[in-house]
Each structure stands twice: as structure tokens, then as C-alpha cells.
Amino acid sequence: MIQTPYLLFLGDAPDALSAKVAQGIKDWRPENAVGQFRMKGCGTTVGLTDMTLQEGLDAGAKTLVIGVANRGGVISAAWTKVLVEALEMGYDIASGLHNLLRDENEIQRAAKVHGGTLHDVRIPSVAYPIANGVKRTGKRCLAVGTDCSVGKMYTGLCMDAEMLKRGMKSTFRPTGQTGILITGGGVPLDAVIADFMAGAVEYLTPDNDDDHWDHIEGQGSLYHVSYSGVTMALIHGGQPDALVLCHEPTRKHMRGLPDYQQPSLEELRDTALLMARVANPACQVTGISINTQHMAEDEARAYIKEVEDRMGLPTTDPFRFGAERLVDALEAL
Amino acid sequence: MIQTPYLLFLGDAPDALSAKVAQGIKDWRPENAVGQFRMKGCGTTVGLTDMTLQEGLDAGAKTLVIGVANRGGVISAAWTKVLVEALEMGYDIASGLHNLLRDENEIQRAAKVHGGTLHDVRIPSVAYPIANGVKRTGKRCLAVGTDCSVGKMYTGLCMDAEMLKRGMKSTFRPTGQTGILITGGGVPLDAVIADFMAGAVEYLTPDNDDDHWDHIEGQGSLYHVSYSGVTMALIHGGQPDALVLCHEPTRKHMRGLPDYQQPSLEELRDTALLMARVANPACQVTGISINTQHMAEDEARAYIKEVEDRMGLPTTDPFRFGAERLVDALEAL
Numbered sequence: 001m002i003q004t005p006y007l008l009f010l011g012d013a014p015d016a017l018s019a020k021v022a023q024g025i026k027d028w029r030p031e032n033a034v035g036q037f038r039m040k041g042c043g044t045t046v047g048l049t050d051m052t053l054q055e056g057l058d059a060g061a062k063t064l065v066i067g068v069a070n071r072g073g074v075i076s077a078a079w080t081k082v083l084v085e086a087l088e089m090g091y092d093i094a095s096g097l098h099n100l101l102r103d104e105n106e107i108q109r110a111a112k113v114h115g116g117t118l119h120d121v122r123i124p125s126v127a128y129p130i131a132n133g134v135k136r137t138g139k140r141c142l143a144v145g146t147d148c149s150v151g152k153m154y155t156g157l158c159m160d161a162e163m164l165k166r167g168m169k170s171t172f173r174p175t176g177q178t179g180i181l182i183t184g185g186g187v188p189l190d191a192v193i194a195d196f197m198a199g200a201v202e203y204l205t206p207d208n209d210d211d212h213w214d215h216i217e218g219q220g221s222l223y224h225v226s227y228s229g230v231t232m233a234l235i236h237g238g239q240p241d242a243l244v245l246c247h248e249p250t251r252k253h254m255r256g257l258p259d260y261q262q263p264s265l266e267e268l269r270d271t272a273l274l275m276a277r278v279a280n281p282a283c284q285v286t287g288i289s290i291n292t293q294h295m296a297e298d299e300a301r302a303y304i305k306e307v308e309d310r311m312g313l314p315t316t317d318p319f320r321f322g323a324e325r326l327v328d329a330l331e332a333l
Numbered sequence: 334m335i336q337t338p339y340l341l342f343l344g345d346a347p348d349a350l351s352a353k354v355a356q357g358i359k360d361w362r363p364e365n366a367v368g369q370f371r372m373k374g375c376g377t378t379v380g381l382t383d384m385t386l387q388e389g390l391d392a393g394a395k396t397l398v399i400g401v402a403n404r405g406g407v408i409s410a411a412w413t414k415v416l417v418e419a420l421e422m423g424y425d426i427a428s429g430l431h432n433l434l435r436d437e438n439e440i441q442r443a444a445k446v447h448g449g450t451l452h453d454v455r456i457p458s459v460a461y462p463i464a465n466g467v468k469r470t471g472k473r474c475l476a477v478g479t480d481c482s483v484g485k486m487y488t489g490l491c492m493d494a495e496m497l498k499r500g501m502k503s504t505f506r507p508t509g510q511t512g513i514l515i516t517g518g519g520v521p522l523d524a525v526i527a528d529f530m531a532g533a534v535e536y537l538t539p540d541n542d543d544d545h546w547d548h549i550e551g552q553g554s555l556y557h558v559s560y561s562g563v564t565m566a567l568i569h570g571g572q573p574d575a576l577v578l579c580h581e582p583t584r585k586h587m588r589g590l591p592d593y594q595q596p597s598l599e600e601l602r603d604t605a606l607l608m609a610r611v612a613n614p615a616c617q618v619t620g621i622s623i624n625t626q627h628m629a630e631d632e633a634r635a636y637i638k639e640v641e642d643r644m645g646l647p648t649t650d651p652f653r654f655g656a657e658r659l660v661d662a663l664e665a666l
């Protein structure tokens with residue numbers, strides 16, 4: 001686990017898009033961030049108080065979190081200077097960058113000398129077991145998509161937030177680096193060795209109270225040939241009681257695969273349920289989450305209504321219109 | 334690729350079962366082995382000429398292949414002495430052991446000094462790409478099982494051998510360490526990082542002549558919750574034109590999962606075909622391979638006939654009764 005609260009490092013982020021990890025933390029776990037640290041040339045903000053490293057420490061920050069993508073995949077000399085200074089002052093550092101903190105000599109050395117921990121959350125830090133398939137207590141909901149990047153993480157976060165608002169027992173279980181940085185822990189599933197994928201998901205969602213819900217972050221798609229194996233491991237390791245189907249209606253083809261079309265929601269429903277019932281025969285499809293970010297509000301509402309009428313399942317864009325009905329369906333299970 | 338031919342190291346193998354890698358090489362690629370090397374205390378043979386390391390070299394051997402499992406997972410001092418001597422004489426060494434050759438200091442040092450290559454075939458040696466899903470030329474057959482360890486590798490090897498006997502163009506494509514040691518190359522799929530599984534299978538089975546068949550070694554099962562993600566990556570990365578269903582009828586439950594039953598052959602047929610057609614809409618189920626090793630001959634023949642009548646597909650135990658009919662079905666495609 002990454003120690004909270006964080007100071008969010010925005011570095012010299014040129015725009016909002018490059019700071020989406022920091023924005024995710026601000027949106028979903030504002031209590032995890034005491035402020036933001038911006039360098040000269042930073043062209044964006046996530047709306048938190050600007051702080052120096054010392055002010056962050058004084059406000060209680062334990063970890064400096066890289067909340068921004070690095071340009072050209074290089075950790076610059078200017079960044080390194082700040083990160084080394086943070087380690088000298090007693091911070092840990094957490095990063096989801098492709099380039100690892102531990103591969104930067106100066107940063108690695110400063111961490112050793114000053115006893116700071118470097119969290120490279122793209123790399124598993126645990127030797128996960130092989131899945132044993134034993135039925136676990138507690139309830140689990142998994143978001144599955146017609147494609148990659150259709151809003152599975154946001155769907156899980158929205159449902160978790162709605163449950164907590166209702167006083168229900170709920171935990172969001174991240175399986176990617178953004179989710180891990182938001183919550184402070186999880187499994188970077190796409191970096192796990194093949195034999196241990198399903199076991200890593202079992203590890204991520206252990207036995208729990210009978211009325212507790214885990215919202216497992218989905219990855220890939222059963223219909224995305226590059227990543228379907230990761231999705232399958234989530235379905236079998238996760239033993240979901242409930243599946244929420246996620247869809248982005250404006251996609252022209254499968255992400256990165258111009259020769260492949262998205263499946264229909266009916267196909268996804270039938271296939272995902274078939275596979276999920278191998279691990280949990282009681283599994284149900286309980287709702288549909290539509291990512292309407294590229295649609296006007298009228299168009300979005302009309303599309304959602306059409307899907308709901310056709311599929312006979314509670315349908316919404318939980319980020320835009322609220323997750324109430326998706327959570328109602330889980331409460332009714 | 335591992336340099337052939339091999340000298341097969343049987344070490345102090347107590348019995349035939351512990352020497353099954355060597356036996357596989359002897360059975361399937363006898364031209365790859367000049368002889369066997371046995372130590373004091375070896376209680377088995379694979380029926381090749383016993384040779385010293387020098388005799389192996391004189392017969393042309395390039396690589397000493399560990400054809401045996403090591404007791405208790407430890408590479409003993411007695412083994413190390415032989416392996417170091419082999420490196421000093423100019424051998425490469427190949428191993429599928431869990432303990433890596435490269436982690437043994439003396440062996441690693443001898444390899445460096447004498448310029449020998451250590452092949453730890455459980456560990457990928459290639460940075461595989463992410464799968465791009467682009468349709469490849471040539472034909473591919475994938476064995477899929479109702480469970481793990483039901484004879485998928487032997488099915489592929491039998492079909493490959495039958496095709497070569499007929500003068501057809503055919504290659505067996507190993508995805509596990511035994512197959513890799515038998516043929517000298519392949520992808521250790523269960524050790525590949527999740528994101529690159531399907532890409533590793535694409536890499537393993539590249540474009541080929543239109544009338545060439547790849548027989549891709551299957552792994553796991555869509556119905557085995559510990560390993561189903563690996564199977565899915567094979568189905569989508571492999572883009573099979575033909576699926577052969579593999580089944581072991583005497584299994585009481587899924588291997589290692591006492592609470593899980595095997596699916597029926599009908600369920601496996603429908604599910605595997607559904608998923609395979611995402612990557613290759615023309616895919617067909619062309620035959621059924623029954624592993625009858627625990628059945629008397631009468632019982633085996635009766636069972637095979639029952640399955641063939643029920644499923645309407647060519648059915649046999651290719652290792653016991655020949656792969657002719659399975660290959661006929663591929664020729665007829």
C-alpha cells in the first residue's frame with residue numbers, strides 16, 4: 001500500500017489531459033491529496049492548493065505522487081531534481097510511468113540513502129499465487145466492456161461512491177495503474193505473469209462480509225483479441241456475482257484493431273455470463289453503463305432509453321447521470 | 334532457438350516418469366538426440382545409446398538438454414559438476430527446470446568463461462509485441478481441452494507427424510517447456526506478461542504458405558479458472574482455422590480444483606468456437622481427441638465410438654490409434 005495522504009506532482013504538465021492521474025485522485029479520493037506541486041512551465045491545474053514540498057510535508061503528506069505523464073517517456077533532469085529533493089525531505093514517491101523510478105540512478109540512490117520507498121505501480125510487488133477457485137464470501141461486481149477504454153474504471157468508481165453514500169459496505173479494487181494511484185493499492189494486472197493472473201485477482205478480492213461489495217476494475221474485453229486473456233482472468237479470478245456491461249457507442253472499430261467491430265451488448269451479455277458462471281453459477285448481468293462523453297445530452301438520454309428498452313436492464317451513464325439505478329440493482333440481488 | 338542435436342541428460346533420474354522430457358524428445362524428435370548421459374544411480378533409460386560427454390561431442394551434439402525433473406527442486410552438487418564440465422567442453426545447456434540455470438553461480442560462471450549459452454526455457458527470451466489481430470496467411474490448428482493436461486501437446490505432435498508423413502507442410506508450435514525442448518524453440522506462454530500473451534502467440538505462428546499448417550500447442554482450458562486467460566490468448570492470438578477438442582474421460586474433477594467439474598464436449602465446442610470466431614470467423618471444430626491412457630482397449634474403442642456418434646465429428650485417441658482421421662478432416666477443410 002502507498003502511504004496517504006499525497007502531494008500531487010504535476011511537474012511541467014502542458015495540459016489537463018497529461019494530468020489525468022492527478023485529476024482522478026482529485027475527483028475520486030480528494031481526502032488522499034493535501035495539495036498540488038507545480039513546476040515552472042506547468043500549463044494546467046487540478047484545482048488543489050499549490051504547495052512547496054515543505055508545505056506539503058507540513059500538511060501531512062507522506063508520498064509525492066507523479067500525477068502526470070512524462071513527455072517523450074523521459075524523466076527529465078528538472079523532474080529528477082525535485083524527486084531527489086522530496087526523498088531527502090522524507091517523502092516516498094509513487095509513479096505509474098512506463099519508465100521506472102528504480103531505473104533512475106539518482107532517484108534510486110536518494111531513496112536508499114534517505115530510506116524512502118519508490119512505488120512503481122506498473123510492476124507487481126507481490127508474488128501472486130495460482131488461483132485456487134475456492135468460493136469466497138462477500139459480493140463482487142465486475143465491469144466488462146464491448147471494447148477497451150469504454151469507462152469500466154469510472155463505472156466501478158461511481159458505483160463504489162454511490163454505495164458508500166448509502167452507508168453500504170463497498171471497496172473499489174483497482175487492476176490498473178491509475179486506479180492503484182487513486183486508491184493507494186491494487187494489482188497491475190496487465191503486468192502480471194500469465195500463470196498468476198487469476199490468482200492475482202483472487203488475492204485482490206479476498207473473503208469479506210456477506211453484505212460487502214467489491215467493485216473490481218475491468219480490463220480489456222472478451223472481444224478484444226490483444227487483451228481478452230486478461231479479461232478472462234478477471235472473470236474467473238473475480239467470481240463476480242454481478243456483471244455490468246460497459247459500452248461506448250461512438251467507437252468506429254475496436255480500439256487499435258481497425259479490422260474488428262465491437263460486439264453487440266446482447267453478444268457481450270451472453271458470452272460474459274457464460275464464462276462467469278463457470279466460476280460463479282449464480283452470476284447475473286445487472287445493468288448497463290454507457291459512456292456518453294462524445295454525445296450531446298439529448299442524444300445520450302435517447303440512446304440510453306433505447307438500450308434500456310431493448311435489453312430490459314437498468315441503463316445509465318453513471319459518471320454523467322449518476323449510478324443510483326446500477327446500485328439499486330445490486331441491492332435488489 | 335536451441336542448437337541441435339542434443340545429448341540428453343538423464344542425471345540420476347529414479348524412474349521413467351521423472352525423465353518424461355527426454356522421453357518426449359526420443360519419441361517425437363529422435364533425430365534431435367545423439368544419445369543419453371546417465372549418472373550413477375540413474376534408474377531409467379529412454380533407450381538411446383549411453384554416451385560420455387566426450388562421446389556426445391564426437392557424435393555432433395551441440396547442447397546438453399536436461400531431460401529430467403530434479404528432486405526437491407534443487408540442482409544438486411553432482412549435477413552441477415557435470416553441467417560445468419559440459420560447458421568447459423563447449424556444450425550449450427538447455428533446461429525447463431523451475432530453478433534456473435542462470436541462478437546457479439558455478440554454472441553461470443562456467444557459461445561466461447567458456448562462451449556457452451544457457452537456455453532456461455521457462456523464461457521468455459524475447460520481448461513479445463502486443464497482438465495486432467491482423468489476419469495471417471497459412472492454416473492453424475489449435476487443440477483446446479475440457480481440462481488441463483488432457484493430451485493437447487500429444488494431439489498436436491501426432492497430427493504434425495501424420496501431416497509430415499503425408500508430405501504436407503506442417504509445423505508443431507510449442508507453448509510449454511516440454512514442447513520447446515522437444516523441437517528446440519517456441520514460446521513459454523505461461524511465463525509471458527499478461528499484456529503480451531496474444532502477441533507472443535502471433536509471433537510464434539507467423540505468415541506462412543497457404544497450404545502450410547501450424548499445430549499450436551494448447552494450454553489450460555477455457556473452463557479451468559486458474560489458467561483460462563492463457564487459453565483465451567491462444568484462441569485469439571492463434572486465429573485458428575480448426576479446433577480439435579481434447580478430453581480425458583476418467584477425470585473426476587478439474588485438475589487441482591475439486592469443486593469444479595469438466596464441461597461436456599458440447600459445451601466446450603460451442604464456447605471455444607464462439608471465442609475463436611472473434612479472431613477468425615471461418616473457424617471450425619474438426620475433430621475430437623480422447624486421451625484413453627487409463628482405459629482398456631475395448632473400453633477406449635467403445636467410448637470413442639459413442640462420442641463420435643453423439644458429436645458427429647471424427648474422434649480418436651491419436652497417440653494410441655493414429656491421427657489419420659483428424660488430419661483427413663483438416664485436409665478436407
